[in-house]
Amino acid sequence: MSNFKRLDQYIVLHSLGKGATAHVKAVEDPTTHQIYAAKIMKSYHGSGNEELKETIQNEMENLNSLAHPNIVNLICVNESGTYAKRNGQTKRVMYMLMELCPNGELFDVLYRTGKFSEEITRFYFHQLIETLEAVHNQGITHRDIKPENILFDRDFNLKISDFGFSTLIDKYADGMLYTQLGTQGYMAPEIHQNLPYRGEIVDLFAAGIVLFIMYTQNPPFTKAVPNDPFYRLLSKKDDKFWVYHSRNKTSDFFTQDFKNLIFSMLALQPNDRLPISHIKAHPWYNGPVATTDEIV
Numbered sequence: 263m264s265n266f267k268r269l270d271q272y273i274v275l276h277s278l279g280k281g282a283t284a285h286v287k288a289v290e291d292p293t294t295h296q297i298y299a300a301k302i303m304k305s306y307h308g309s310g311n312e313e314l315k316e317t318i319q320n321e322m323e324n325l326n327s328l329a330h331p332n333i334v335n336l337i338c339v340n341e342s343g344t345y346a347k348r349n350g351q352t353k354r355v356m357y358m359l360m361e362l363c364p365n366g367e368l369f370d371v372l373y374r375t376g377k378f379s380e381e382i383t384r385f386y387f388h389q390l391i392e393t394l395e396a397v398h399n400q401g402i403t404h405r406d407i408k409p410e411n412i413l414f415d416r417d418f419n420l421k422i423s424d425f426g427f428s429t430l431i432d433k434y435a436d437g438m439l440y441t442q443l444g445t446q447g448y449m450a451p452e453i454h455q456n457l458p459y460r461g462e463i464v465d466l467f468a469a470g471i472v473l474f475i476m477y478t479q480n481p482p483f484t485k486a487v488p489n490d491p492f493y494r495l496l497s498k499k500d501d502k503f504w505v506y507h508s509r510n511k512t513s514d515f516f517t518q519d520f521k522n523l524i525f526s527m528l529a530l531q532p533n534d535r536l537p538i539s540h541i542k543a544h545p546w547y548n549g550p551v552a553t554t555d556e557i558v
């Protein structure tokens with residue numbers, strides 16, 4: 263047991279992943295043998311980094327108020343935990359104990375299974391859209407929807423995680439947000455252009471990119487800025503975009519319904535993009551869905 267590091271009463275097993283703010287480790291409760299994910303925040307104590315503290319507070323508060331089968335469940339927060347370092351010294355850390363998603367991130371699953379069939383893509387897209395609808399109905403916007411923050415539990419249910427960039431939608435003000443944040447390839451053009459934006463609308467833009475990735479295994483463009491070459495092709499409805507991304511190098515690889523949905527979720531102007539109710543009414547959304555038995 264000597265090589266196990268204790269995170270207070272838990273046994274630290276192995277690393278699950280790293281992000282910009284945290285190191286996530288699998289930990290075991292020694293009495294119940296239940297395994298969890300502990301998100302150990304980088305330098306919370308004595309860092310003086312107010313931005314990082316705000317990110318952590320956002321995540322704790324917003325995640326805590328959301329209970330949904332497709333959102334990673336936050337079990338508890340320890341603001342003054344201790345972590346034994348290899349040299350025997352202990353370090354004060356802040357960590358969040360969460361349900362474990364043993365099947366990893368979206369790209370891990372895609373790497374193992376290959377691109378999803380249309381029916382499986384639809385199954386997960388329904389989970390993603392319905393969960394975002396629930397988040398938005400709670401007055402919260404995620405602002406960092408991307409494959410690294412979409413995890414899969416033991417039964418291959420999709421779980422949205424990492425609410426570090428989430429914020430409350432101020433219904434009493436005009437609901438606009440101003441802070442330029444997110445992740446390069448998933449940020450809506452209006453955020454790249456540093457314009458005021460709506461959180462719900464940028465979450466749906468990123469969900470459109472995730473939809474594209476589930477179905478093709480590849481990101482549609484490198485940066486969703488107006489002058490990214492692939493984004494320009496897509497927004498001009500140029501078929502070269504679809505030809506480039508198809509396996510057989512013809513644009514018929516994608517159905518017209520799929521192309522329409524992607525185009526209307528990723529439109530350049532926020533007002534031209536489909537709201538959730540229209541996404542749910544779209545013909546592609548209402549096509550055949552995989553059953554739970556067909557999920558990997």
Ligand code: ADP
Nearest residue numbers: 278279280281282283284286299362363410424
């Ligand atoms: P950051 O805020 O630093 O981006 P994340 O919460 O996104 O941190 O976690 C970083 C990575 O750790 C994730 O991309 C994922 O690979 C892994 N991870 C996070 N939470 C879990 C979890 N509950 N179960 C399994 N792996 C997880």
Ligand code: MG
Nearest residue numbers: 281410411424
């Ligand atoms: Mg993350």
